[in-house]
Amino acid sequence: MLAFFHLRSGNVAEARAIADQLLDGVGIEVLVREAVACQLIPILEHRPDAALFVVDDVLRNLSLDESDAETLAAVARNRLLADPDGDEGGLIRLLAQQAAAALDRRGATDMHIRELADFWWAGLESRPTPSAVQDDETWGDPSERALLILSAGWLTREGSVREDRIPLSLWERYTALFDRFRELMATASMEETNALAAELEAEGERLHCATTRFCVPLFHSLQSSMLGANGQVVDLYHRAQRSLATDPTAVNATYRGFAPSAFLLALLDGVSTPSVPWAQVDAVIEVEDQLRTWTGGSEARVHFARAEIAAHNGDLVELRERTDRMFASLAADEEPFDRNILDLVAVRQTALTLPDIARKAAIRVAEAGNELQRRGAAGWLCWMRVRDGDPSGATELAALLESVGGATEEIEQLPGWAMLEALTDADVDLVSVVDALLTEAVEGDCTEIELFAAASRVLRDRAPNDPRGAKLRNDVERIARRLDERNGHNGWSTHLHDRWLNEDRVFGARA
16 A cells, blocks of 8 residues: 555655565565555556456456446556557456446546546557447446456466356356256257257357366266267267366366266267277276366276276176276275166176176165165066076066066166066066167167167067067167277177077077
8 A cells, every 4th residue: 555655646666666575575465365456456567477466366356347446447557558459458448437437427526537547547548449349238238248358368368267266247157157057968859969068168168167168068978878979978078078187176076076977978888889999988098097086086987997898898807807896996985986886887797798796796786776776786686587597587577667667767777688688488568668668768879789689689579570670680780890890800790699689599588
């Protein structure tokens, strides 16, 4: 304050000497908190880096309306001196003029306008008013005006706006954008999803919003998985990963907490989709491992990913090792990420090849899971009993399905192929079960190739005139050929033919 009074009285050298002592003695971080901004900014004109630090703090915390003419004037002067031809200073200068005029109107005076002219604009050249203010819809709207001003400099200097540095003048705009993320999970088609994501991303880029750069591709990826947009799921999740990796703390922990679920879906999609190269799958796993500190911590999901690749490629040694390591990680974690889900995924990975692992995992979930998960585990245990020659497994699964009104989705994490196999000898209309399962699935979804193969077999055996049987078989064979081309072996064509497509083989869990 003393330095500012020296400056106002024309003693510039003394004002600057005091400013230097303050900077050296307590530092700019203390000054920006303790000093009055409209007094601090002008005494730092000879220290432009320090002055800009204060200016940017003010721009973040100022309402950018007509409520503080003097602070607006101090900021405008700083920006006009730094960049006389830029729009930033001119825009803030105009707002300062409007604020001063509003004060003068209230007091029936011109003292505030004169104060601007005599002190704050002293020594500044006149410049044309930026053309953007001629648009009444922009300049007359507080949010658009604030965005116009901040886009002229502050947002570029900030680079990526963290949630803990949202400017006050745009607080409602950022939070409204965050509220719209959930809309991405309620879209009905990929066209709608892609259009909404593009709209949210465009707004996020206008706001330089770090949260949007992570959350929009993250939720876009999740919804793409739900809608069966194979390949896009991995690309979008990888984008979200790379955004988060640039500054993990820029996004709050709640949003970061969605990443593990999205990773599981992206990994399953990438492994199952022929167009996704293994190099991209590996890259997603590597980045996920780096981000664990910020998104959940457990090594279990990295082992799950490697186990999924091993299961896909028929590498039983790697599958057993990775599954064991996944279970060990889950047991060691005090707050494991979705242990029951990973246990059920492990059942699917090992049911056909490592039955000892599959049975133990299913029993764990049957005891510890939620209602949906316990039903899924019970369904798996029914399938295992049928596989081992116990027909009561089919009867029990049929009763379980009836208890949920035939809603196959209520038996969580029991794949459709396993449900169809286990129910083969039960007193149920298996074609109606196929109808229910296909209603839940997206046509052509590569992650459902085994369901499509099993459904094709059921339809060809029990409803030979149903054209879906032949179509599903053709789709399965086409996807399998492409998988084999990517993988470099014919494992998937052989697996699908031997278990489901070969009509000389018995269909069912004992196949």
